[in-house]
Amino acid sequence: MNNHIEKRIELKAPVSRVWRALTDYREFGEWFRVKLNGPFVPGQVSRGQITYPGYEHVQWEAVVQKMEPERLFSFTWHPYSVDPKIDYSKETPTLVEFRLEKTTSGTLLLLTESGFDNIPSDRRIEAFRMNDGGWTEQMKNIENYVTQTS
Amino acid sequence: MSRKRRSSMPAKRPVRAPVFAALGDETRLSLVTKLCDRRPYSISQLTRGSKLTRQAITKHLRVLESVGIVHSVRTGRESLFEFDPQPIEGIKQYLDFVSEQWDQALSRLKSFVED
Numbered sequence: 001m002n003n004h005i006e007k008r009i010e011l012k013a014p015v016s017r018v019w020r021a022l023t024d025y026r027e028f029g030e031w032f033r034v035k036l037n038g039p040f041v042p043g044q045v046s047r048g049q050i051t052y053p054g055y056e057h058v059q060w061e062a063v064v065q066k067m068e069p070e071r072l073f074s075f076t077w078h079p080y081s082v083d084p085k086i087d088y089s090k091e092t093p094t095l096v097e098f099r100l101e102k103t104t105s106g107t108l109l110l111l112t113e114s115g116f117d118n119i120p121s122d123r124r125i126e127a128f129r130m131n132d133g134g135w136t137e138q139m140k141n142i143e144n145y146v147t148q149t150s
Numbered sequence: 151m152s153r154k155r156r157s158s159m160p161a162k163r164p165v166r167a168p169v170f171a172a173l174g175d176e177t178r179l180s181l182v183t184k185l186c187d188r189r190p191y192s193i194s195q196l197t198r199g200s201k202l203t204r205q206a207i208t209k210h211l212r213v214l215e216s217v218g219i220v221h222s223v224r225t226g227r228e229s230l231f232e233f234d235p236q237p238i239e240g241i242k243q244y245l246d247f248v249s250e251q252w253d254q255a256l257s258r259l260k261s262f263v264e265d
Contacts, residue, residue, distance in 0.1 A: 005249050009256050013263040021263045031262040032255055079248045092167065109259075111252060116170060116245065 004114035012106040019070045022098050034060045042067050046075070065095070073098045079113065169237045172217045177202065178210045182233065185220060190230035 011018055021027045025036040029048065036048035042064050050058040062077035076093040094115040101108040173179055185191060197207045211231055214220040218237045222229045 005245065005252060007249075007252055007256060009260060011260055011263055017263050018259075021259060027262070031258040033258070079251075109256070111256065113248065113252070116167070116241075 004112060004116065007109075007111040009109045009111070010103065010105065010107075011109055015070045015100050015102050015107045018100055018107045018109060019073075022073050022100075023067060036060065040064045040067065040073075040075075062096075063093070066097075070100055072100070076115075168217045169219065169241050172213050172219060173238075175210070175213075177206075178214055181207070181210055181214065182219060185231060185233035188233060190223060190232045192228050192230055194228075196231065 013021075021031065023040055025039050025046070028034070028040070029036050029051070033052040034048045034050050036046060038046075040046055044064055046060070046062045046064055048060040050056060050060055052058075062075040065074040065076060066072050074095060074097040076095050078093050079096075092115065094113050097110075097112045097114075099110040099112075101110070173182065181196060184196065193204055193208055193211070196211070197204045200207065202210075211220060211222070215222060215231075218234055220231045221234055222231050224230075
């Protein structure tokens with residue numbers, strides 16, 4: 001089991017096109033299904049209203065971190081905070097990063113979401129270093145075990 | 151645990167961070183790996199073959215117990231420790247849910263930029 005999410009997707013569109021779809025707040029809203037109040041600005045809070053059917057009661061809130069043109073777009077948020085009864089602001093947010101790479105057919109988009117474990121990064125590095133990747137390996141064993149017996 | 155795919159938020163929102171934190175330690179992870187066979191172990195059994203003292207092992211077991219990954223049962227004078235997969239299943243379900251939402255969002259992005 002990983003403590004982060006990683007996705008790779010090949011897009012048949014130029015990097016500039018993908019960059020716009022990610023960072024123009026209206027375009028982002030189109031595919032993400034959120035009506036955002038205004039443009040993304042690094043260091044600032046982005047707010048809006050989810051337009052995904054069934055989740056229209058959900059507020060979107062994220063803090064834009066980095067916008068390195070056609071390379072990296074990142075924000076922190078509380079992923080899929082869909083339960084209005086829960087105060088998500090008390091929880092540590094996760095970090096979402098979109099990285100773009102030019103390919104022969106278009107763009108490679110790498111998405112990562114990390115920080116689910118809320119462990120200070122120096123401690124995490126220590127845990128990984130001690131066991132040379134064994135952490136991930138053992139988590140996998142545990143996951144296999146859990147899946148087999150459930 | 152149900153095997154069918156979930157399209158909605160898991161009903162019980164797991165307390166994730168402490169579970170991850172409890173597992174983010176080599177000693178505790180190796181204890182969990184050992185306890186995974188679902189047999190109850192005594193502290194002496196878990197200390198055997200380890201460089202750590204009984205006290206140190208006990209401390210680690212208490213951390214795991216505090217997030218529900220292990221339960222202790224008293225039999226006579228001894229405490230036995232047992233593995234409980236529920237908290238780990240809980241965070242796995244939650245990560246699966248978030249992961250699935252991303253799959254859907256990225257496929258919408260794909261059709262959006264490729265059209």
